[in-house]
Amino acid sequence: MAASMDTTPTWTIAQIADEFGVTHRTVRHYEDLGLISPERRGTTRVFHRRDRTRLNLILRGKRLGFPLEEIRTIIDLYDAPLGKRSQLEYVLAQIDDRRADLEQRRRDLEDALEELDTFERRCRAELTSGGRSAY
């Protein structure tokens, strides 16, 4: 028999945690909530590409401020077979909700960034004005 035909890479929990900048506990927590379900070899977790993809989605979802439970439904939605049309209308509605949410966030963000700009300019003006501020 040929030596090791399977070429798909795998990772340990330590590598995953390290690479994604989280703790083991966090990774296990995500598994507890059903956000990821890494393979098991015996009792040990073995991570595949799929798990990394999901972890990326999870972390992005977090940065966007979504609770983990919602993140689960979202990435499950992405993973769905897409063959069962019975639920497509529902899914589309979900998507609309999600988009509305995201677009509100985007408006917030644009506003915040803009204000940072003007504020920074005010600060810099102060700095270069030589210090004569109208007390």
Add this chain to the structure above:
Amino acid sequence: MAASMDTTPTWTIAQIADEFGVTHRTVRHYEDLGLISPERRGTTRVFHRRDRTRLNLILRGKRLGFPLEEIRTIIDLYDAPLGKRSQLEYVLAQIDDRRADLEQRRRDLEDALEELDTFERRCRAELTSGGRSAY
């Protein structure tokens, strides 16, 4: 004497809570954390424009996913006298941090919205294809 010269409007906690879509408890909580400090007439809170401005900032900060404590430092930063140049460099550094954060979030958001788009298109294609999906 003329009747009531002072024309600046004020609000009660109920009006504020109602208008901003939060509870009394939430408003008081924000006061506990020093995010707002409404006037007191006797024991009762009286809200002014300034408080509403801050509440808007707070809620936006929340939608952006910032913890309340951070939000406090941010809006305090906006409110700062801007006369004490001693701290301006520090403030500018803070602003840079904040901007980096916000810009990461923006990238996340753009990605998410884009993926929603393509996903929705896939769904709609499924729907209008008449249902002949390759089982």
Add this chain to the structure above:
DNA sequence: GTATTGCCTTACGTTTACGTAAACGGAAAC
């Protein structure tokens, strides 16, 4: 052999952001 290393589970602790109940005060309504 045993000591270290890496992984595992179980389970209680912690922080954040409020919810919620209890108990009280003052003004208006009847």
Add this chain to the structure above:
DNA sequence: GTTTCCGTTTACGTAAACGTAAGGCAATAC
């Protein structure tokens, strides 16, 4: 006068997202 709304404080409760031991198993390191 007393009931009914506002408003108040105090204080315990809770959900989410992990942190942090505590204890155990299995493989490599010496």
